[in-house]
Each structure stands twice: as C-alpha cells, then as structure tokens.
Amino acid sequence: xxxxxxxxxxxxxxxxxxxxxxxxxxxxxxxxxxxxxxxxxxxxxxxxxxxxxxxxxxxxxxxxxxxxxxxxxxxxxxxxxxxxxxxxxxxxxxxxxxxxxxxx
Amino acid sequence: xxxxxxxxxxxxxxxxxxxxxxxxxxxxxxxxxxxxxxxxxxxxxxxxxxxxxxxxxxxxxxxxxxxxxxxxxxxxxxxxxxxxxxxxxxxxxxxxxxxxxxxx
DNA sequence: TCTATTATTCGATAACATTCGAACTATATA
DNA sequence: TATATAGTTCGAATGTTATCGAATAATAGA
Numbered sequence: 001x002x003x004x005x006x007x008x009x010x011x012x013x014x015x016x017x018x019x020x021x022x023x024x025x026x027x028x029x030x031x032x033x034x035x036x037x038x039x040x041x042x043x044x045x046x047x048x049x050x051x052x053x054x055x056x057x058x059x060x061x062x063x064x065x066x067x068x069x070x071x072x073x074x075x076x077x078x079x080x081x082x083x084x085x086x087x088x089x090x091x092x093x094x095x096x097x098x099x100x101x102x103x104x
Numbered sequence: 105x106x107x108x109x110x111x112x113x114x115x116x117x118x119x120x121x122x123x124x125x126x127x128x129x130x131x132x133x134x135x136x137x138x139x140x141x142x143x144x145x146x147x148x149x150x151x152x153x154x155x156x157x158x159x160x161x162x163x164x165x166x167x168x169x170x171x172x173x174x175x176x177x178x179x180x181x182x183x184x185x186x187x188x189x190x191x192x193x194x195x196x197x198x199x200x201x202x203x204x205x206x207x208x
Numbered sequence: 209t210c211t212a213t214t215a216t217t218c219g220a221t222a223a224c225a226t227t228c229g230a231a232c233t234a235t236a237t238a
Numbered sequence: 239t240a241t242a243t244a245g246t247t248c249g250a251a252t253g254t255t256a257t258c259g260a261a262t263a264a265t266a267g268a
Contacts, residue, residue: 171246
C-alpha cells in the first residue's frame with residue numbers, strides 16, 4: 001500500500017467527530033468472540049441504520065454527518081449499502097489490517 | 105487515552121510529507137532483532153541529525169520541514185533533543201503502542 | 209400518487225493547514 | 239570574535255476542511 005493511501009486513511013481519522021463516527025461503527029461491528037450479537041448487527045460485522053443513529057447522538061447537522069460518512073468511505077475505511085430507507089455500514093477489515101501492518 | 109488525542113496523532117500523520125518524515129525516523133529507529141545497527145543509530149532507537157537528513161532528501165524548505173517536525177512532536181509521536189548543532193530524534197513508543205491498541 | 213422519512217447536494221463562510229522566503233537565533237570552530 | 243552551519247520564527251499567500259441551512263432526491267407506505 002502506498003504512503004499516499006496511508007495518509008488518506010489518517011486524514012479520514014484526523015477529525016475528532018469523524019473518528020467518533022468511525023469508532024461507533026467499529027465497535028458495533030466487532031462482535032467479540034463468544035459474545036452476544038448486538039441488536040444492530042444481526043449476523044455481526046455490520047451496523048444497520050448507521051447514519052440515522054449517528055444523527056441521533058451527535059450534535060452535527062445531517063449534511064455534515066453525511067459528508068463525514070463520505071470521507072470515511074473515500075478513505076476505504078467503511079462501506080455502506082442501501083437497505084430500504086437507511087444504510088448498512090461495515091468496516092473494511094483490509095484497511096484496518098493495513099494500518100496494523102504499517103506499525104509493525 | 106482520549107479520542108481527541110488519537111485524532112491529534114492521526115492529524116499529524118495525515119499529511120503525506122509529514123508521514124514521510126515520520127516513516128524515515130520510524131524505520132531508522134527500528135533496528136530489527138538480530139539485525140545490524142544502522143550507522144545513523146548507534147545504540148539503536150534514535151536518529152542522529154534527522155532534520156538535516158530530511159532537508160537533504162525532501163523537496164521542501166527548511167522552514168516547512170521544521171514546522172512538520174514540530175507537529176510530530178506536538179502530537180507526541182517523536183521526541184528530539186539537541187546534540188551540538190543538530191538534533192537527535194526518537195520515536196515515542198508509547199504513542200505507537202496506543203495506536204496499535206486503538207485497533208484491537 | 210401523495211406524504212413522511214431518510215439521505216445527498218449545493219453554496220456560503222469561517223477556520224485551519226501548507227508552504228515559502230526573509231530575518232533571526234544557537235552552536236561550533238577557526 | 240568572526241564566520242559557517244543548523245534550525246526557528248514571522249508574515250503572507252494559497253489551498254483545504256468543517257460546518258450550516260436550504261433545496262433536492264430516493265424510498266416506503268398509505
């Protein structure tokens with residue numbers, strides 16, 4: 001992976017609000033081994049209605065939150081797929097693995 | 105470690121030039137186990153004349169490079185100590201460990 | 209097809225980042 | 239003490255990012 005891709009990833013995580021969004025998705029996607037699945041993640045590994053949830057618990061306008069989701073997607077950190085009126089979000093494990101490798 | 109500290113670290117690494125500087129220090133500080141020490145790192149773990157070296161291999165003005173070193177220090181990623189006319193740089197292992205933990 | 213809900217796009221604005229060159233400070237050495 | 243080398247600070251130009259509200263588009267359901 002090129003250095004410029006890494007800097008893109010770090011840029012996406014450099015804004016505190018956006019990092020917060022990333023973390024909410026990240027935590028909910030990581031069903032601990034042997035642990036219970038959370039209600040938002042049937043099947044584990046993805047978050048239903050991530051955007052709506054985020055709007056509900058962050059003090060930012062919808063448009064700003066939409067922008068932050070786009071940035072996280074552009075950096076390759078998450079993927080989102082439409083599911084009716086809302087979106088289902090998933091962490092891109094590859095990106096996370098790349099970061100881990102970066103610091104080895 | 106607070107989320108805002110993480111975003112500071114990621115911000116420091118979000119600029120490609122700065123990431124480049126960080127990597128040069130990082131690589132030179134990490135003497136592989138059983139490997140030879142590099143000439144810049146007698147004793148291992150630190151880089152002698154890091155600023156001067158960086159100036160020599162990056163297409164940026166001294167003042168800009170100085171600024172980037174400051175940013176890396178402010179984020180707690182590296183420390184620099186004067187050594188005569190030049191500086192000796194060291195990676196802050198704690199910061200790196202924090203990032204690793206962040207993605208566990 | 210009408211309406212409510214959900215999310216995106218647009219245009220504006222304010223704040224912040226990157227970069228430079230010039231002037232300056234710190235240190236070593238002749 | 240004069241000079242060379244190394245690095246910092248300052249002010250300015252330029253570019254990028256975060257944020258909002260309003261207008262718009264997509265979807266579900268009545």
